[in-house]
Amino acid sequence: MGTAWNRRNALLAWVALGLAIGTALALTDRALAARIVWSAAALPVALHVGLAAAQALAGGRVGVDVIALAAILGAAALDEAAAAAVVALMVAGGEALEDWAQGRAKRSLTALAARAPRRAARLAEGTVEEIDAAAIRPGDTLLVRPGETVPADGTLADAEAVLDESALTGEPLPRRLRTGAELRSGAVNAGAAFRMRATASAEASTYAAIVRLAEQAAASRAPLTRLADRFAVVFIAATAVVSGLAWVFSGDPVRALAVLVVATPCPLILAAPIALVAGVGRAAARGIVVKGAGVIERLARIRIVLFDKTGTLTPGRPRLAAIETVPGLRREAALRLAAALAQGSTHPVSAALVAAARERGLAVPAPEAAAETAGGGLSGHVDGQAVLLGSEGFLRERGLAPPETLAIAASLAVAGSVAWLAVGGRVVAAFVMADGLRPEVRRTVRRLRALGVERIGLVTGDRGEAAAPVAAVLRLDAVHAGVSPAGKIAAVHEERARGTVAMVGDGVNDAPALAAADVGIAMGAHGTAAAAEAADAVLLVDRVDRAAEAMAIARRSRAIAIQAIVLGMALSGIAMGFAAFGHLPPLIGALVQEAIDVAAILFALTALRPGRDDVAPAPLPDEAGLADRVAEHAGLRRLAERLREGAEAVGDGPESLRALATLEADLRAELLPHQAEEEQALYPAAARRLGGRDPMGPLIRMHAEIEALCRRLASLLHLAEQQDGWNGASAELRRTLFALEALLTLHLAAEEEALAELASEAR
Known part of the structure; x- marks a missing residue:
């Protein structure tokens, strides 16, 4: 050249x-x-x-x-x-x-290679040693000074670090990371000096792989x-x-x-x-490495898009979706016992239970004599009680069967898996786990439809019961469930008979299908090296909506x-x-x-230059309070769970009035001020960014309905507290609590999706 x-x-x-x-x-x-x-x-x-x-x-x-x-x-x-x-x-x-x-x-591509780290500062026996980046080995402790590039993948050893990852992801705002956070080579230290522990050599790290991909693309x-x-x-x-x-x-x-x-x-x-x-360069600036102009040309003609499920449409980390208990046992009490025993395991379901308990502020005791059966469950003692936690088969092997009262949990198993809790030789609770959709997935599917994609499908090794709800929510056209890596290739070939196919995936088992598709797109931020090597395009941002953006750029x-x-x-x-x-x-x-x-x-x-359809709204300023309001949603979801529990407790009679009064007071103290803050600062700023005549109108209408239900709840509680008032108010009280729980849950989901593009992480 x-x-x-x-x-x-x-x-x-x-x-x-x-x-x-x-x-x-x-x-x-x-x-x-x-x-x-x-x-x-x-x-x-x-x-x-x-x-x-x-x-x-x-x-x-x-x-x-x-x-x-x-x-x-x-x-x-x-x-x-x-x-x-x-x-x-x-x-x-x-x-x-x-x-x-x-x-x-x-x-944009050549800038990647130009910024590749050449030198590093290694800490050894209290001294700082300047070395070539090629000499970095896993386990080395490195010092990254202000303005320097992270030379290798690793974990943060200090309390905090501020990193500029714009060269990797296209995100303009720095990220603030805490101790133990994963660091990717190529990010620039935008704050004070920090220490890190290398987990890979420079050659095997993220940035070196990106440079190799960029060279192929060029x-x-x-x-x-x-x-x-x-x-x-x-x-x-x-x-x-x-x-x-x-x-x-x-x-x-x-x-x-x-x-x-x-x-x-x-x-x-x-x-x-x-x-x-130029399209390759535009994609690189948005954190999408496309392996050549030929891929851009093929990507522009895609008519069918297939997605892997776990790690692609879903984060690949289970979360607690619902808790079902026998009468007389509160959900938080059941979760406390399960989380206590779960501390004795590193299984993802155990980690999700512990995280859910901590989110609710529960004091989780340490288990005694905890033992884990691989692929089954846990046994041990908590607060002096014999506790079992695991699959239904694990409990049945010990002569325990779920009672009929928990049949609802089995019917919800399509949402994911169920972890059962037994205390004192009796099954008392079921924890329904689900690997929820990424927040940007629905918007991604809608954008692909708008770009002219005629058919969108799911290709997964998961069972059909777990794949069907995902396909239903996203309104997908095809589901290939329970398939092996070879089966994924067959699915790609089957869909190709209808038109050009793009496959989006992240794991080793997706690599053959990525290579078989007309265009393979790998989730490269946390995906496997095998998927990135087999793919034609790699998303450096852990967001599946960049796949739709890549297609828009290509077209x-x-x-x-x-x-x-x-x-x-x-x-x-x-x-x-x-x-x-x-x-x-x-x-x-x-x-x-x-x-x-x-x-x-x-x-x-x-x-x-970005096209008309490529320009996402600018992120909201900090004073709009989007991050604070979204952070409050976790507490509001717990409040929604309490509304459901309160509705169920109405059947206990007037004894539930005190708990319901506390719940109503918490609604006034937490929910209504949250909505007022949104309407005062967040919604006006969001409306200016989103454009249109009244983009926040539906959410404000939901606020009004929620406030009306809260007023109705207060009136019903006042009526129920009067002499002989319980019998007249209890049925309507139960309906109001269920209606408020449903509307609040729907509102939180709708609000998060409506405002997702305005968060700084979306850029």
Whole structure:
């Protein structure tokens, strides 16, 4: 590349100098000397073009370079040396402009390699040792100073670090991380110095893999370039016909020369690949590494998208979805016992139970004599009671069966798995676990539909009972459940019969399907190296909506490439008509064609800018309080659970009034102020960002309904506390509590989805 670039620039300098000297000689009435200088300037370019045309022909391609060659040689033969020099300048300048444009388009990719860490500071026996990044080994303690790049993957050893990950993810705002957080190489320290423990060598770390992917992306030739070559064959034939007819009907070979001059070099061979490479650069700036312009071209034609489930549509971490208990046992009491025993295991379900208990502020005691049965469950003692926690099979092996009162838990098993709790030889609770959808998934599916994707499906190794609810919520068109890696390949081939297929996945078991699809897209932030290597595009941000963004970028880039081809050919065709009728002499025609080339290439570079559909709303300012309001949602969800418990407790009679009064007071103290804060600061700021007449209207209407139900609850409690008032109020009290719980749960979900794009993490 460097040698070719130097040769092209040397040719450009030679032609420009010769044209300038020849022009000066012509202005001093030394016409013969001027023609000699102009011809001398043009002939080396003709030789360069001739060799390139011969190489292309040997490779089975015919390019419009042959028109440029004919124009230069024809101009020299017809004593139009000035036109020959201008055409030569046009060719050399076009190649130099192409180099500049591709460099501009690839800037985001080359910037990745330029920022690769070269040195690192290793802490050893209390001293700081400067080493090459290549010398980093797993287990090394490294010091990352302000402004330095994290040299290898690792974990944070200090209390806090502030990292700028914009080069990796496109996120403009720094992230604040705590002790033990995972660090990825390539991020820049935007705060104070911190220590980290390397978990991989620099070569095996995230940033090195990204650089390798970027190098692959920078060295490809797009299929659309071959499409441009096919256009070139048609264009050459049309040029030959028009120039021949112009000569025949006018009897003047200069007119034929003028047609050749305005027809070359056709901007389609420059503009089309530049637009696609610009798409690669645009994607890289958004944290999407696309392995070449050819992938951009294929991605733009995708009609079917298949998603893996675990780790792609879902975070891959189970969470507590519901708790069912026998009468007389409160849900929080059951969770406290389960979480206590779960502390003796590292299983994801155990971790989810412990996390749920901590979120609720429960004091979890330490278990005694905890023992784990692999693949089954846990046994031990908590508060002096014998406790079992595990699958239904684990409990049945010990002679315990869930009672009929917990049948609801079994029916909810489609949401995920169920962990059963037994205390004192009796099954008392069921914990329904679910791997919830990523918050951006619904919006991703809607955007894919808007982009013209005709079919969206799910391909997963999970059982059909777990996959069906996901497909139903997302309104997917196909579900391939319970399939092996080979089965995923078969699913891809089956869907390919309907159109071009993209596969999105993250795990080792997804790698074969990613390779089999027309375009494989890997979740690279936390996915496996095997998936990233097999895929055609890698999402460096742990957000599945970047897959839809990659498709939007690809479609816009391909559209611009085709528009640039049409623009260049149309303008050249018009100019050829003027030249054929004698209205454009060769010299003026050469200048016109140069302007056409520049216009087409600059138009192709617009693919670097975000399109109308690519621009997400700017994140809200801190004073809007979005982060604080979302953080309060965890407490409000617990409040919704208490509403359900309160409704169930109504059946206990007037004894539940005290707990219900406490619940109503908490609604006034927590929920209503939360809604008032949202309407005062958050919603107005969000409305300005989202646009439209009243984007927050539905959420405000929900607020009003929730407030009305809270007032109704207070009135009913007041009535129930009166003498003989319980019998008249209890049924309506129960309905009001259930209605309030349902509306509050729905409102929290709707609000989070509506505001998801306005959070800084979404950028």
